Each structure stands twice: as structure tokens, then as C-alpha cells.
Amino acid sequence: MISKLAALLPDLSPWRSSRDFRLLWGQGLITYFGSVMAMVALPLQIKDLTGSPLAVGAMGAVELVPLVVFGLYGGALADAVDRGKVIVLTEAGLGLLAVVLLVNSMLPEPLLWPLYVVAAGVAALAGLQRPALDSLLARIVPHDQLAAAAALNALRWQAGAIAGPALAGLVVAYAGNVPAYATTVVCFVLSVLMCLRLSPVPPVDNAAKPSLRGIAEGARYAWSRPVLLGTYAVDLAAMFFAFPNTIFPFLAQELDADWSLGLMYAAGSVGSLVVSLTSGWVSRTRRHGLLVVFGATGWGLAIAAAGWTANVWLVLLCLALAGAGDMLSGLGRSTIWNQTIPDELRGRLAGIEVLSYSIGPQLGQVRAGAMAGWSGVRPAIWTGGLACVASVGLLAATLPKLLTYDAHTDEDARRRAAHHTAPGT
Template sequence: MTSAPSPAARLAALLPDLSPLRSSADFRLLWVQGLVTYFGSFMALIALPLQIKELTGSPLAVGAMGAVELVPLVVFGLYGGALADAVDRRKVILATEAGLGVLALVLLVNAALPDPMLWPLYVVAAGVSALSGLQRPALDSLMARIVPHEQQTAAAALNSLRWQFGAITGPAVAGVVVSYAGHATAYTVTVVTFAASVLLCLRLTPAPPVRENTKPSLRGIVEGARYACSRPVLLGTYAVDMAAMFFAFPNAIFPFLADELDADWSLGLMYAAGSIGSLVLGLTSGWTSRVRRHGLFVVFGAAVWGLAIAGAGWFGNVWLVLVCLAVAGAGDMLSGLGRSTIWNQTIPEELRGRLAGIEVLSYSVGPQLGQVRAGAMAGWTGTRAAVWSGGAACVASVALLAAVLPKLLTYDSATDEDALRGRRAKEAGTGTPEAAVPAPEAGLSEA
């Protein structure tokens, strides 16, 4: 008779699965590189709008930075996806990381002037958005190549932990540094982190394209879009994410929500609560590596996000609002783990970059439109109503999409044809013949 697991064993099962860090030297390099560069990036992300505010005193001038960033991110994100399938992804990552470091240096030089200029701040913001759009597909598409097929969920959880560390510590430190040492010091830290990041990226293994002589083109981008539309599971991941962000991304009206709750002191906590919830889930994500039904992650996580956002708008107690926002962050991360795993397990290697470019649209356009929706609804119905109604609409839209795209709910990495094809291709690439791939074992953990 099997004895029940000890409390220590149960705790160990909850801790993050570190298998990708042990099995892949390239993943270790990218994980450390991301830890360093995210910290520096978030330093600049806070220092830049603060400097615009200091130079202009205008909320509109600060908000204009978002408009400057959106178009380059969309355009270069799509092109970056095609580029990632056509050239060595390591070279793309290196070149864009070095370019981001140069832009940080421009910010430093401008901040050191006796009278810093405003226009370079917008130019740098647009340049950072363009380079990030070029880089992200190469980074995202590289994960499936360097991490074993069965460790994709664990890798996504570790990457999320890395991002949350930067999202929490970077802004916190930036606020202190800018207040006491000035913008130039914050930008200096950013320049140093990018220099360290480039040195780490130099040690990455080359990642040449699968197909030779493939050139980035509009036809190639369309080919990737057609593939995504032909796969109900992939289409479902994009649609659920877009719906969740469009209806339930109220960050832009948090200052007004804090005012209505008579809790101006809570504004910073409102912005941080989602990251804290994601961090808690990440630190207890060991169980996610044993799940095969990643489509359920996508749908359930998005539904939790919507319900929690609805609660944040409904409750009048600020502490309950903060708890709801933390739960929303955990739901968002769970949905993100499912999306990332499905993408990396099912998309063919020769299309991975272009599909990653489409993912950039999902990540960027949804939240931007969501903030517009939240602001417009707040002006019409009031702040709290705009928040809770958006959360309710998110839950309804996720339920509708799950009904229309049932294959997303039934996705199983052990039986899905695209996932099995991806596993065979990966193992064949390491010298394991396709016939030697074992059949799925009975009794594997399912959601």
C-alpha cells in the first residue's frame, strides 16, 4: 500500500520545476540575461515617463508616449517574426540587445545635459518599441528549440518568474534612484545591464533558420497567419487572450478607482498586485509541469482573470480590491502558461518566428485597446462600473469562445496531432528516429 506523501514532499511538488535550467545551457544563459536586462529595462521604463512629466508637467505628454510606441511595436513585431524564421535568431537577439543598449546610452547623454531635451525621449521610446518588436519573436521562438518538448510549461513558468522579478524590483528601485540620484543614474544602471546582457548573449549557440534562403516577406507573414487560422487550438489561444485584455484591462483608470475608494495611498499597490499574484503562482508552479490539458489553463486562467477584475470593480473595500487584483494576476499567468506551452509544442519550427510575431500583436494590441475601452466606459458609466462590467464581459466572451472552439478545451499534449508532430520533429533533430518515439503512457497527470 502506497503511503501518503509527506508534507515536505508536497511542498517540494509545488516549488518551480527547475528542469529547463538543468537541461539546457542556452536556457540558463537566456534566463540570467533576461533577469539582468528586465531589471535595467524597468528602471528606464519608470525613469522615462517621470522625466517627460518633469520636463512638461503635462499628463497628455506622458500619455503620448503610448501612441508613439504602438505602431512601431506592431509593424516591427510582424516583420521580426518573419526575420526570426529567415536568419540566425542569435544574431537578431544580439543586434537588438546592442541597439537597446545604445538607445539607453542616448537617454543617459540627454539626461546629463544642462537642459535635457524632450524630443529625444519620444524618439528613443519609438526606437525601443521597434527593437523590442524585432527581438521578441526571435526570443520567444528560440524557447522551443533550446528546451525539451516536455519541459515547455516549466520553462514558461521560470520565464514568468524572471519577468515578475524585474516588474516588481525595477520600478521600486527606479523610483528611489530617480528621486535621490536623478534620471542619469537610473539610465546608467540601464546601460550597464544591457552591456552585461550582450556579453551573455555572445555565448549563445547559433540558431540558424530551418529553411535556407527564406527571406522576410509579406507573403511569409500571410503564410504564418493562414497557418494560425487553420488551427482552432492556436486561434483559440489568440482569441481568448485578446478578449480578456480588451474587456478586462483597467490599468489606465486605477488612479480614478483609488480616488473613488478614498484610498490614494493604494495606487502603487493596485499596479503591483497583479505582479504579486503572478509571482505567487510562479513560486508554486511545480504542479503545472505534470498537466497535459493546457487549453484548460488558457480558458480557466482567463475566466479567473475576468471574475477577479469584476470583483475589483464591485467591492468597495480597498483591501478586497487589492486581493482581487492579485488573484487576477495569478489567473493571467496561468492562462499565459497554457498559451506558451501550446505555442511551443505545436507550431512547426519553420513557422515559429512568424507565429511569434502574431503573438506580439496579441500581447500589445489587446491591452492598448483595453485601456481605451476602460477609459471610455468610465466616462460613461463611472469607474467602478467600467471595471466590473469589463470583467463580466471577459467571462462571457471566454465562455463563448470556449463553446465555439471546443478543441481548445480538449487539447491534450499527449494526443494532439500537432503536439505529437512537434515532439517527433524535435527528437528526430537530436538523432532519435521517429519510430522510436514512445506512445503516450496511461495514467499521466491531466488537468
Template sequence: MTEHHPPSEPSVPPEASEDSAPPSGRFRALLPDLTPWHASPDFRRMWLAGLVTVFGSFLTFIAVPLQLKELTGSALAVGAVGAVELVPLIVFGLYGGALADAMDRRKLILWTEAGLGVLSGILLLNTLLPHPLVWPLYVVAALVSALTGLQRPALQAIVPRIVAHEQLPAAIALNSMRWQVGAIAGPSLAGVIIAFAGLPWAYVLDIVTYAVSLALTVGLAASPASHDADKPSLRGVLEGARYAWRRKELLGTYAVDMAAMFFAMPTAIFPFLADDLDAPWALGLMYAAGAVGSLVVSLTSGWVSSIHRHGRMVVLAAAGWGLAMALAGWMHNIWLVLVFLAVAGGCDMVSGLFRSAIWDQTIPDELRGRLAGIELLSYSVGPQLGQVRSGGMATLTNVRTSVWAGGLACVASVGLLALTLPKLMAYDERTDEHAVRMRDARAKVAAAA
């Protein structure tokens, strides 16, 4: 959308206009904004630590469902992983949000990262047994979900403290790009490692990545609680929930994301879809395809800062995610399936960028942890329930139907939510009262410093 300068402003010389810019200049405008990386040493440390951890976590993300498939041969048993992860994620996600507002966020990140490394060690020990057991996979999945619930709010809440307000969209894009690099390399390498070296090596590498991540995270500056922060309590959690309820545009981002993930997140049944397509060799590529699409968006994310109607982009991109998943379910050619999975990943990336921008630019620091806990539920509970839905529907019908029908249900549900969420559709970061208030507050802090 073109914006016109007021008559009082000097006109832009033709040689400086965007239309007349050389191709190299227009290309550079699409590249990711690296300002947060250069300006904040703590952001660099967090980015590198996150890259290493994501890489290792995706090794385990592939290994666990594949191991369950080998041990049980049941799509329902694989989908049930989402069920056992759900309750710990809800409970500890909300409590983790309260902890992130009440204690040093750096310490919370360190302790939970160490715990996650220990749990990967337990998976390794179980795999080394002569006859690996099924129940430890579910127990560890539940414990990982609990620690993730404790950690994620602190990870998200610390970013606005170490990155300038106007750099937050760029930081979100860089963090997403980091995730996508790990999401591509992790599954791709996991398939090779498991095929040629065996499951234990996937868990070994995951443990190593946690050790490297801890070494990097130790260097972060302390991030203590606000001076007037309350101790973690149910009352504090409810205070955050009441704030979110009053902010209908926030509720809209949660609802749209949960609907999209519940109906159109079939990753739990990818091993069965690969068999149905007679392409077991492509399992790692199927897991990585969405991240490839997301990475393409991140690498060309320079346009993000020029978009101000964030709510509309959230809705449109979520609908695109569902449509692409439906097309992936209809295809019988593995390469076309991979293409549409990549398109779905790109749409999800666009939706995620603008959801995060709304969250990070409008929520007060003293509520960041608790709201991050609620955000964790919105973008994590949906996928967990989606695993259960996709596995159950695949059992009742077939794998392909589970994928395409879920995609169509996603499009329908997102369209219905768009009709019932006028505040989300009208959100504009230039004029929204909460965004303006946060921008002014951070400017005052920066001026005082």
C-alpha cells in the same frame, strides 16, 4: 483529475501512492521543475540575461507614464502611449518573426538589445534637460515598441532549440518566474528611486541592465536559420498567418488573450487610481501586485505538467483575470485593491503558461519565428489597446468605472469566445495531432544525435 492504470499494469504500492506521500514530498511536487536550468547552459544564460533586462525595463515602464503624468496631468495623454506603440509593434512584430526564421536568432537578439539600451539613454538625456519635452517620450516609446517587435519572436523561437521537448512547460514556468521577479522588484524599486533620487536614476539603472544583459547574451551558441529558410518577405509572413488560421486552437489562444488584455488591462491609469484611493505611495505596489500573484503561481507550478487540457485552462484563467480586475475596481480600500490585482496576476500567469505550452509544443521549428511574431501581437497588442481603452474610458467616466467595467467586459467576451471555439476547449496535448507529431520529430532528432 485522477487517471486509472490499465489492468495489465502493476498496481501502485500504498506507500508509493500520492495520497500517502509525506507532506514534504507533496510540497516538493509543487515546486518549479529546474530541469531546463540544469540541462541547458544556453537556457541558464538566457534566463539570467532576461532577469536583468526585465528588472531594468520595469524601471522605465514606471518612469515614462509617471513623467507624462507630471508633464501633462492628463490620463488620456498617458493612455496615448499605447496608441503610438501599436503600429510599430504590429509591423515590426510580424517582420521580426520572419527575420527570426531567416537569420541567426542570437545575432538578432544581440542587436536589438543594444538598440534598446541606446533608447533608454535618449530618455535619460531628455530627462536631464532643464525643461524635459513631451514628444521624445512618445517617439522613444514607438521605437522601443519596434525593437521589441523585432526581438521577441527570436527570444521565443530560440527556446525550443535549447530545451528538450518534454521540458518546455517547465522552461515556460521558469521564464515566467524570471519575468515576475523583475516585475515585482522593478516597480517597487522604481517608486523608491523616483521619490528619493529622481527620474534620471531609473533610466541610468535601465541602461546598466542592458549592458549586463548583452554581456550574458554574447555567450549564447549560434542559432542559425534552417538550411531551407526563405529570406524575410511578405509571402513568408502570409505563410505563417495561413498556418495559424488553419490551427483554430491557436487562433483561440490569440483571441482569448487579446480580449482579456483589451478590456481588463488598466495599468496606464494606475497613477490616477492611486490618487483616487488617496494612496500615491502605493503606486509601485499596484504595478507589482500582479507580478506577485504570478510569482506565487510560478513558485508552485509543479502541477502544470499534470494538466493536459490546456485550452480549457486558458479560458478559465482569462475569465478569472477579468473578474479579479472588476473586484479591484469596486474596492475602496487600497489593500483590497492590491489583493485583487495579485489574484488577477495569478490568473494571467495560469493562462500564459498554458498558451505558451500549446504554442511551443505544436508549432514546427521552421515556422516558429513567424508564429512567434503573431503570438507577440496577441499578447502585446491587446495591452497596448487596453491602455488606450482604459485612459479614454477614464476620461469619459472616471478611473474606477474604467477598471471594473473593463473587468466585466473581459468575463463576458471570454465566455462568448469559449462558446465559439470548440477546438480550443477540446485541446489535449496527449492526443493532439500537432503535439504528437512534434514530440515524435524531436525524439527522432534526439535519438540521431
């Protein structure tokens, strides 16, 4: 019995085998907590300066275009230069932007416009950095440990998503913006010092320089691989139809449970964390395409149930189940990407991933808000969940290779495993 329970615990092999993975895991945790401080303080500071919900919402608008544009360029850049250097320089840039926030918050009358400039700058640097980070994993972790590494990374993010905002909220509420931004600066200094210790990760021989042609080459590769195309399409569909976070305040009000709003935002992360803590079985899974489809289907069904029920506790349970489904789908997607994409294209494909995960939730919030205004809050949620299930089913039928993907027989996965090396161990 004990051995069976132990088999469910996260596989720690990537920690033991790769020094660079340990560095990136710790650096990511530190960066996340520093970033959350700013993520909580920044919109609250805009609210205090303007008193306008529209002014707060405008922050998302100024972030979207830089994230998409620099995400695509960052993907091409990650294939052309040392990915570790990209991470160090962008991390340092994010730290400098945190200094701007700190200095501005210390003025007798803080200015509004630097807050939007920083928000756009953070989105641009995050877009440049994310492809380098995502594409680095397969270079520093043994091929047979990629699924375990994805689960450990997810565990880090989900733990941070639950504890980080709560801690940041306390700091901002009781100490103010200056200590929050100062904490962000300190975290980025520590992060840069850790990133400087990473082993060099030079590009492959004859790597192409960043260009529109190179970006288009990555897009053509993704389009020619039904398995990859399916992972992107399923994620987009799930987020577009069933991402109702923007209308949670209205749902809490309709259920006469304003106290539950924070729990609604945290519930999904709780469900994801449970999956991460019991992810030991993922290392023994071969059919990762099934994880993508079943996880996204479970996400849609749980969101539909959350919109259908009028009991707030059942709503929270459904949102937790939705988070669990999303985590299963995310583990499948991440593993397929790392197992199949050639290293010379990995950065550009990670850039396309940035496009996928940034546009889906943004458009999903627009859909949820528009539907809520037209049909009501709860119908907007449950119809979106059902539409998610239907669209995922249609995509699975249209792209059957996603369902039949097997890490042991897929040609791309076998080719990648044959050429894989993991420096920095």
C-alpha cells in the same frame, strides 16, 4: 507532506539541462532591471519637461505602431536568420538608445524630442527581438520541459515586476535620471556579453526570406489551427474587456485610498508570482487549453469583483487573484505555442503574438477610460470583467478544440515532439 510541498516548487529541469536557457534566463533578468530604470525615468522626465499628462500619454501612441509593424516583420526575420544574432543585435541597439537617454539627460537643458524618438526606437527593436526570443525557447529546451521553462520565465518576469519598479523609483527619486540611465546602459552591456555566448541557432533548411507573403503564410497557419486561434482570441478578449490599469488612479481616489495606487499596480504581479512559485504541477499537466480558458475566466471574475467591492483591501486581493488567473492562462498559451508550432513558422507566429499582446491592453485601456467617463469608474471595471467572462465562454464554445487540447494526443504536439531537438544543452 514534505514531498507533496516539494512537488509544488518550480521544476528546475530546464536550468539543469540547457546552458542556453540559463544564459537567456540570466540575461533577461539583467535586461529587465535595466529596462525598468528607463521605463520609470523616461515618463517622469517628460512630465518634468512639459508638466503635461497629454505629453506623457503621447509616448504610448508613438510606441504602438512601431511595435506592431516591426513585431510582424521580426517574426518573419526570426524564421529566416539565426535567432541568436537577432537577439544580440537588437540588444546592442537597445543599449545604444540607452546611451542616447544618458547623454541627453546630462545636457544643461535636456531636449524633449529625443525622448519620443527613443521611445519609438525601443518599441521597434523590442518588436524585432520578441519573436526571436519567444521562438528560441523550443530550440534550446527539451520538449517535455517546455511547460517548466515557461513557468521559470514567468517567475523571472513577475519577480522583476514587483522589485524592479520599486528599486527604479528609489534610484530616480533620490539619485536622478543620470544614474538611472547609466544603470540601464551597464545592464545592456552585460546582457550583450551574455547573448554572445549563446549557441548558434540557424534557420531551418530552405527558410523563406522575410516578406509579406511569408507573414501571410504564418497568419493562414494560425487561422487553420483552432487551438492556436483560441489562444490568441482568448488573450485579446481578456485584455480588451478587463484591463483597467489606466483608471486605477481614479479607483484609488474613489475609494479614498490614494496610498493604495502603487499596491494596485503591484497586486497582479504578486498573484502571478505565487502561481509561478508553486508551478511544479504544470510540468505534469496535459490539458493546457483548459488552463487558458479557466485562467482567463478567473481573471475576468476577479476583475469584476474588484470593481464591485468598495473595500480597498478586498480590491487588492481581487487584483492579486486576477494576476494568478492571468498567469495560469499565460502558462497554458505559452506551452501550447511551443508544443505545436513548427520551427519554420515559429518566428512568424511569435510575431502574431506580439500583435495580440500589444493591441489588447492598449485597446483595453481605451475601453476602460471611455466606460469610466460614461458610467463611472467602478461600473467600468466590473462590467468589463463580466464581459471578459462572457466572451471567453463564447470563444470556448465556438472553438471546442481549445478545451479538449491534450499534449499527448494532439497531432501537432505529437509531430513536434517527434522532430524536436534541443541544442545548447
